[in-house]
Amino acid sequence: MTPPPGWYRDPHAPHLERWWDGTAWTEHRRAPEVAGPPVPGPPSAGNPASGRAKAVALTTAGVVLVAAIVTGAVALRSGDDTDGAQTDTGPTYYTAPPTTEPPTTEPTSPTTEEPSADDPAxxxxxxxxxxxxxxxxxxxxxxxxxxxxxxxxxxxxxxxxxxxxxxxxxxxxxxxxxxxxxxxxxxxxxxxxxxxxxxxxxxxxxxxxxxxxxxxxxxxxxxxxxxxxxxxxxxxxxxxxxxxxxxxxxxxxxxxxxxxxxxxxxxxxxxxxxxxxxxxxxxxxxxxxxxxxxxxxxxxxxxxxxxxxx
CATH class of the missing domain: 3.40.1000.10 (Mog1/PsbP, alpha/beta/alpha sandwich)
Structure with a gap:
């Protein structure tokens, strides 16, 4: 199933959102926004601003609601082409997506101690x-x-x-x-x-x-x-x-x-x-x-x- 047009997590920059026009990624990107009414699309001269935008917003909201009920999530996924190079196939729905957030803790370095009287040798x-x-x-x-x-x-x-x-x-x-x-x-x-x-x-x-x-x-x-x-x-x-x-x-x-x-x-x-x-x-x-x-x-x-x- 091809997702409807909307803002989704950028597969090449997970900290940003990117506009999916229903068939391919565009060059429009933005910082993620807090949950709220869906935004119809990136500002441009050719972007419809009336009934089509409302229909797109309703469709997007319905899809997100259904995905939440079945514990799914909207995530980005890349597919492999025949020669091993990765190509963008757009956002796909699946359950329990792995987190893409970087680790928040730094690895600890091993500590060394000076020899002491408790040394087993x-x-x-x-x-x-x-x-x-x-x-x-x-x-x-x-x-x-x-x-x-x-x-x-x-x-x-x-x-x-x-x-x-x-x-x-x-x-x-x-x-x-x-x-x-x-x-x-x-x-x-x-x-x-x-x-x-x-x-x-x-x-x-x-x-x-x-x-x-x-x-x-x-x-x-x-x-x-x-x-x-x-x-x-x-x-x-x-x-x-x-x-x-x-x-x-x-x-x-x-x-x-x-x-x-x-x-x-x-x-x-x-x-x-x-x-x-x-x-x-x-x-x-x-x-x-x-x-x-x-x-x-x-x-x-x-x-x-x-x-x-x-």
Whole structure:
């Protein structure tokens, strides 16, 4: 059905209305007007102004009323010609026309945040004023009885000795006691390593032996190490146990850069064997330790370090 002459939405400029003479679009355009009596046509010398105009107005009003009853709307639609180019075919009636209004809201841009202590790749030890990187395969502590554990390997297994659940790896951060006023990282690390080995592979807090007890140990390596820009020292043991593969224990001691600058000891407990974490994670974590007051400060692992920084 060909619509009668009248003002309709311009198919090429939806924000305007264009005059349809009953067979084709004309060049007459106007801004949309509020609803009211239909306008007979664009002003021109040849436009009839009497009975024909009234008939056109009545016909247009009737069509609009019928379209409203059946929930239709007057809309513009373009058709495709045989070679794919679009041509104007005039206004057509159909129900539920899609809106042609542009969106009123602007797309939001993604926001970025600076890394924080809540970053899943960082563990924060507020007491000792340091942050430690969380390597792949490591998680924040779960199901552990020690209060100073800062991370463990993901998952547990049945302990080979007295029962219970064991982790393949644990990392502990603690403030070192300085009995007698001793603050030398080397002296404190050598003093701590036997206690660290017993805590990891001999008796637990319930006086049980998850690994059947320690049968022997040997020194793997030791030496100076730079931690968070401070001169420290580390000692690493290989521990053999009555049950299970045993493991590796390391005590790393360095001065804190916050508060009273009491010495801090980071202990590493790694199961030996194919299921244990790689020993390279010890160096990776040590290298990534930073002071909470200087997150961009230096760290590093090596056999020699420069003068102790103030």
């Amino acid at each position: 960082v563990v924060v030890d507020e007491l000792n004023g340091i942050t430690l990187p969380l390597p792949e395969g490591w998680v924040r502590p779960k199901y552990v009885s020690e209060s100073d554990v800062v991370m463990t390997t993901d998952g547990t297994y049945d302990c080979p000795g007295d029962g219970g659940f064991c982790h393949r790896g644990r990392v502990v951060s603690r403030t070192m006691p300085t009995s007698g006023g001793e603050t030398s990282p080397e002296t404190l690390a050598k003093r701590d390593i036997p206690e660290a080995a017993d805590a990891a592979y001999d008796r637990d807090l319930l006086d049980k032996r998850p690994y059947g007890g320690i049968e022997s140990h040997e020194l793997v390596k030791s030496g100076p190490v730079a931690v968070a820009g401070r001169a420290g020292y580390f000692v690493r043991w290989r521990v053999r146990t009555a049950e299970g593969p045993g493991g590796y224990v390391q005590s790393t001691v360095f001065p804190s850069r916050v508060g009273t600058e009491s010495p801090v000891c980071v202990r590493y407990y790694f199961d030996a064997g194919a299921d244990g974490p790689p020993l390279s994670d010890m160096d990776l974590i040590t290298k990534g330790i930073r002071s909470v007051s200087d997150p961009d400060g230096g760290g590093g692992v090596g056999n020699s370090v420069g003068p102790d920084k103030p």
